Amino acid sequence: MKKNLLFLLMFVCSMSLFTSCNDDDDNNGEGPQLGRDIAGTYNGTLAMVASEAKTSRQQVFITQVGANEVSLDLKNISINIEGADAPIEIDAVQFPNVVVEGDNTLAELKESKATVQSTLGEIEVTAAGTVASQKLNLNFSVKVKVEGEGDKSIDVAFVGEKLSSEVDMKDYAQELAGWYARKELTVTGIDLEPKWPTDGIEVVYNKYDQISIKPFYITFPYSANDTRQIEIKSARLIKTATSVEIEDIHQALTDNRGDATLDLSGKFEDGVLTLNMTITNAENTAHYVFTADQKKTGAIIEKMTINSDVVTVQPEIGEVASNKANIVFYIKDGTSSDKLSLVPEFEISSGATLYYGDAAYVKGTAIDFSKEQTFKVTAESGKTTTTYTIKTAVLQTDFSFATNFDGEWEHKSYNDAGKILYDEPGAGWSTSNGGVAYIKGMDFILHCYSADKPNAVTISTDSKSGKAARLESLDTTGKWAFITSVPKVTSGSVFSGVFEVDPINTLKSTKFGYPCFKKPVAFKGSYKFTAGKTYYTCPDPSKAHIFEVDATKTDLPAMNAVLYEVDTYAFDILDGTNLLTSDKIVAIASVDGKEQAEYTDFSVDFKFKDGKNFDPAKKYKLAVVCSSSKDGDKFSGAPGSVLYVDDLEVTF
Numbered sequence: 001m002k003k004n005l006l007f008l009l010m011f012v013c014s015m016s017l018f019t020s021c022n023d024d025d026d027n028n029g030e031g032p033q034l035g036r037d038i039a040g041t042y043n044g045t046l047a048m049v050a051s052e053a054k055t056s057r058q059q060v061f062i063t064q065v066g067a068n069e070v071s072l073d074l075k076n077i078s079i080n081i082e083g084a085d086a087p088i089e090i091d092a093v094q095f096p097n098v099v100v101e102g103d104n105t106l107a108e109l110k111e112s113k114a115t116v117q118s119t120l121g122e123i124e125v126t127a128a129g130t131v132a133s134q135k136l137n138l139n140f141s142v143k144v145k146v147e148g149e150g151d152k153s154i155d156v157a158f159v160g161e162k163l164s165s166e167v168d169m170k171d172y173a174q175e176l177a178g179w180y181a182r183k184e185l186t187v188t189g190i191d192l193e194p195k196w197p198t199d200g201i202e203v204v205y206n207k208y209d210q211i212s213i214k215p216f217y218i219t220f221p222y223s224a225n226d227t228r229q230i231e232i233k234s235a236r237l238i239k240t241a242t243s244v245e246i247e248d249i250h251q252a253l254t255d256n257r258g259d260a261t262l263d264l265s266g267k268f269e270d271g272v273l274t275l276n277m278t279i280t281n282a283e284n285t286a287h288y289v290f291t292a293d294q295k296k297t298g299a300i301i302e303k304m305t306i307n308s309d310v311v312t313v314q315p316e317i318g319e320v321a322s323n324k325a326n327i328v329f330y331i332k333d334g335t336s337s338d339k340l341s342l343v344p345e346f347e348i349s350s351g352a353t354l355y356y357g358d359a360a361y362v363k364g365t366a367i368d369f370s371k372e373q374t375f376k377v378t379a380e381s382g383k384t385t386t387t388y389t390i391k392t393a394v395l396q397t398d399f400s401f402a403t404n405f406d407g408e409w410e411h412k413s414y415n416d417a418g419k420i421l422y423d424e425p426g427a428g429w430s431t432s433n434g435g436v437a438y439i440k441g442m443d444f445i446l447h448c449y450s451a452d453k454p455n456a457v458t459i460s461t462d463s464k465s466g467k468a469a470r471l472e473s474l475d476t477t478g479k480w481a482f483i484t485s486v487p488k489v490t491s492g493s494v495f496s497g498v499f500e501v502d503p504i505n506t507l508k509s510t511k512f513g514y515p516c517f518k519k520p521v522a523f524k525g526s527y528k529f530t531a532g533k534t535y536y537t538c539p540d541p542s543k544a545h546i547f548e549v550d551a552t553k554t555d556l557p558a559m560n561a562v563l564y565e566v567d568t569y570a571f572d573i574l575d576g577t578n579l580l581t582s583d584k585i586v587a588i589a590s591v592d593g594k595e596q597a598e599y600t601d602f603s604v605d606f607k608f609k610d611g612k613n614f615d616p617a618k619k620y621k622l623a624v625v626c627s628s629s630k631d632g633d634k635f636s637g638a639p640g641s642v643l644y645v646d647d648l649e650v651t652f
Contacts, residue, residue: 034100034107035064038131041168043238044160046079049139053082057238057247058158059209060136063167068100072112072127072138073169076208076236079142079156088142088154089119091207095127107131109138120144134162163241172237172244172268177205179381180273180292187219190286194219196227200292202383203273209237211246218277221284222257228279229255230262243269253279268294295381298349301327301388305345310335313395315344316568323386328570329369330395337370340392351380395569399428399514401496401561401622401650406466409459414441422455425469425494428514431457432492434499435509439476439486448477448486456492456628460644464526464599468646469494471628473532473555475639478545485544488536489639491632495625497573507541507576507633512562513623515569518652519614520622523561523589524603525648527626528596531555532638544635555638558627559591561650563606566619576633579625586612586620589650593630599646624648 039062047055061073072095079088095112102108111128123145129138138158143151181200202214213232220228236247246266253260260281267274277288304315304327313330331340343366348354354361355376367373369392378385405425414420414437422433433455440451453474460470471492478488484503495512502508535553538544564584566572574582587606614620626645629637 033064034068034102034104035066035070037104038062038100038107038136039064039070039167040165041163041239042136042160043163043240044136044158046077046156046158048080048082049155049157051082053080056080056087057236058160059163059238060138060158060160061167061169062131062136065097070098070100070109071096072098072109075169076210078236079154081154086119088123088144090116090123090125092116093125098127102130105132118144129158136160136162163239168239171208172239173205173207173209173211176237176244176268176294177203177211178297179203179295179379179383181295181381183272183291183293184289185291186289188287190219190221190284192219192221192226194288197290200295200381201290202297202381206234209239211235211237218279218288220257220260220279220286228253228257228260230264230277232264235264237268240267243267246275258282295379296349296351297379297381297384299323299352299377299379299384299386300325300349301346301354301375301377301386302349303347304329304390306342307345308342310339311342313569315390316570317388318568318571320386323384325386325388326570327388327390328393328568329390330569331392333394337368340368340370341366342369343367344390346375348377349379353378353380393570396428396514397517399496401514401516401520401624402648403427403429404466404647405459405463405469405645412437414438420451423457423459428496429494430497430499430510431469431471431494432490432499432510433457434501435506436474436476436490438501438503439490442481442486446477446479446481446486448479449474456490457494462644464646466646468644469626471626471643471645473628473632473637473639473641478547480545485542485546487538487544487635488547489538489629489632489635489637491627491629491637491641492643493625493627493632494645496623497625505577506544510576510579511573512575512579512625513564513573513621516563516620516622517616520561520563520587520589520606520650520652522603522605522651523559523591523624523649524601524651525559525591526599526601526646527557527559527591527593527644528599529557529593529628529643530597530641531595532640532642535638536636538635541634547635550636555628555641556630557591557593557641557643558625558630558632559593559602559645560623560625561589561604561606562623562625563587563614564621564623566621569619569621573621574623579623579633585609586614593643599644622650624650 042060045055046058056078063071065071075092077090093114093116098112099110100107109129113126115124124143126141140156142154179202185194187194196217196219201216204212206212215231217227238245249264251262263278265276271294273292275290279286310331315327315329318326372391375388409423410426412422420437420440436456439449443450458470460468473491476490479486497512531554535550536547537550538547563586587608589604589606591602628641628643
């Protein structure tokens with residue numbers, strides 16, 4: 001019996017020893033994990049070393065990237081410098097691969113460097129530090145260039161404690177921006193009823209974890225109306241264990257009500273904003289506690305869908321301008337009105353209400369889309385309403401991207417008087433004649449280009465076959481006209497797309513391209529070209545009326561076919577400002593044109609941008625554009641340059 005007990009005791013001891021050894025083996029044989037142990041969010045202060053400059057609250061994020069390697073991130077950094085008029089502001093700095101040495105009692109973050117942009121320009125930051133007992137100490141050396149002094153190093157220290165093992169880099173300023181409806185307002189120190197703000201205040205997003213508070217009035221003794229205006233242009237947010245705090249603010253209030261000071265602190269917790277404010281002037285000191293419930297200010301339709309066989313392209317939503325926007329969805333050609341009673345589904349801003357007519361829209365209600373319909377979205381705050389006009393269209397899927405110009409051209413009149421006439425190829429092809437007509441229409445004031453002068457694009461029997469388009473660069477004088485510029489050089493152009501005069505930015509008048517559903521292979525056609533005698537350069541296209549002669553240049557033609565990707569067929573378009581420069585461009589076929597006395601055939605393959613190809617699942621538009629001056633989109637060229645084009649075609 002004693003022997004059995006001895007064996008049992010030895011067995012238990014051996015198991016205990018085995019278990020103890022297993023516990024001591026870090027992470028089941030994985031070895032030390034200092035990166036994991038110190039990872040998290042740290043709250044603390046940032047201050048210039050050996051200085052009386054004001055400290056600023058700061059968060060540091062440590063993310064494990066290896067067993068003993070971490071990423072160190074700081075965002076929205078403000079370093080107060082002793083004697084400086086303003087702090088150094090840095091949006092973000094990251095030290096991506098910081099080596100960690102030591103053990104769980106003292107982890108050492110080895111020196112790491114980063115180059116970042118700041119309010120002082122590009123600066124170099126060096127960081128090193130330690131973590132012990134959940135406390136983080138970091139030392140930074142910030143190297144800046146000081147005019148007249150060269151490079152200067154500023155030593156900055158961060159001291160903080162671990163808030164959480166979670167790396168919480170969420171931008172709380174975005175989440176907390178909105179309207180805050182007054183819940184309660186108390187005041188002590190003055191004998192007035194706290195009427196203002198009567199309804200609430202608006203918190204606005206500035207940047208990462210930084211907000212502003214729009215101007216509002218608060219009750220304060222004043223002979224006229226007992227109010228004082230407050231505006232917070234910038235306030236930092238700091239995440240704590242239970243709330244998001246507003247960093248303490250002290251600012252002067254100076255207006256016709258006399259000088260005063262404001263001290264403000266606050267927090268956001270469970271959807272409630274609490275502001276503690278003190279206003280002091282020579283006669284009074286008032287202490288306020290303001291609480292308010294968050295009400296969202298978003299008032300947009302984020303997505304609209306319709307489940308129906310007659311819909312060929314789901315609703316596309318345009319940008320909101322002046323609280324208005326358009327929505328277009330495409331339907332099958334020939335769809336009868338009775339089939340356009342459709343049930344839309346909407347996703348709208350959080351907390352907002354969707355209205356159809358005077359009542360909230362009831363989900364599942366059919367709407368008659370045989371005519372334009374209007375919906376409104378009102379924000380939860382009630383402060384913002386966006387009106388949407390929804391209409392249908394038939395998507396053009398059969399545009400050939402080919403023309404020989406032999407068809408009957410369309411006669412156009414610039415105005416009802418019928419004195420300014422021009423022709424357009426039609427069938428989806430447009431010219432710059434609309435712009436020339438606009439200039440002619442201003443001649444009675446500017447005397448720059450009269451109605452009897454030639455148009456930029458005309459029909460010609462001087463062709464490769466049948467008819468051709470004759471494009472000429474015109475001398476339209478160059479004058480400033482109220483809100484727009486009349487350029488010295490107006491080039492002749494023909495293109496697949498639409499011309500709509502934009503007097504503010506004339507280059508936006510050309511809307512290039514139509515939907516394209518197949519991969520383009522080559523751009524073909526015939527041309528001949530003669531350059532004008534004198535080349536004029538416009539140094540700044542935003543001031544098209546300013547020009548200078550450039551005797552070193554000879555004009556050249558432009559003939560391009562451009563494939564570009566769009567998010568929406570209805571609203572995404574390239575124009576004269578970005579046809580050849582937009583990052584939406586997928587492929588270009590560009591003709592290297594030069595002077596040719598006789599018609600010359602061309603065939604140019606499409607060259608796809610690096611990393612881009614044609615994806616049938618995506619949306620594209622294709623534009624064919626020809627111009628009598630290669631730099632006509634910059635209002636530069638030679639008046640008298642003439643380009644003939646014929647038999648234009650894109651092959652697929």
